[in-house]
Amino acid sequence: MFQLYDHLLQFQLFQGLSRTELLQLAGSTKFGFHTEPTGRTLVSEGDACRQLFFLIKGRLELTTRSADGGYRLTEQLSAPWLLQPEALFGPSPVYSSSCRTLGNCQLITLSKDEVLRLLDDFLIIRLNLLNLLALLAQRRRQLQWRSAPQSLRERFVRFLAARSAYPAGPKQLHILMTRLAQELGCNRLSVSQMLNQLQDDALLQLHRGRIDVPSLERLLQG
Secondary structure, three states: OOHHHEEEEEEEEHOOOOHHHHHHHHHHHHOOOEEEEOEEEEEOOOOOOOEEEEEEEEEEEEEEEEOOOOEEEEEEEEEEOOOOHHHHHHOOEOOOOOEEEEEEOOOOOOHHHHHHHHHOOOHHHHHHHHHHHHHHHHHHHHHHOOOOOOHHHHHHHHHHHHOOOOOOOOOOEEOOHHHHHHHOOOHHHHHHHHHHHHHHHHOOOEEEEEEEOOOOOHHHHO
8 A cells, every 4th residue: 555655646646645635545546557568559649548557667668750650759758657648638538649668667557537536536636637737738838939949950959859758868750851851941961960960979879760869858958
């Protein structure tokens, strides 16, 4: 029971609950406990979101594609991590990304029906979810209204950061140079020169059709 408390309190959704409330919650809620092997697909893009996945141990690989499928971004997410809570509600309650396990992972799942019941029973959980969704919306709005980047390098960094679920850790951008030039509003030669300079600075590695960024936070600071 105490281990369950520790796991739940890692997540914003359950923070602020008293010990009595946690006892009530643990005794009346149908949690799913799963250990998944490496390479297991948890969700695919377009799947209906019918439950919340709480990663309590291990790492996940999240892949998100552009609307036309012309490029995709793959990133690694470490525990604790709540997978796309914004996909549970709204006019399009589907996952916008695909997710699979990297190594053995331990997860807790909570069905949509259980989430709705908890929102009815616990005001603090209702407020936590509202705050979490508001935070996601506000971050995206702030990103849209930031001053335009002045250099091509800054435009590339902004392009990558804006499409990342988490603003740190390793990223893989699968994209052709011509497509990246279109997205950044410049010519292919300029993009190639900029990327090669970042590679010389040890901030990324270039491959055919793929850009590996070992640490997005280093790229943001560089």
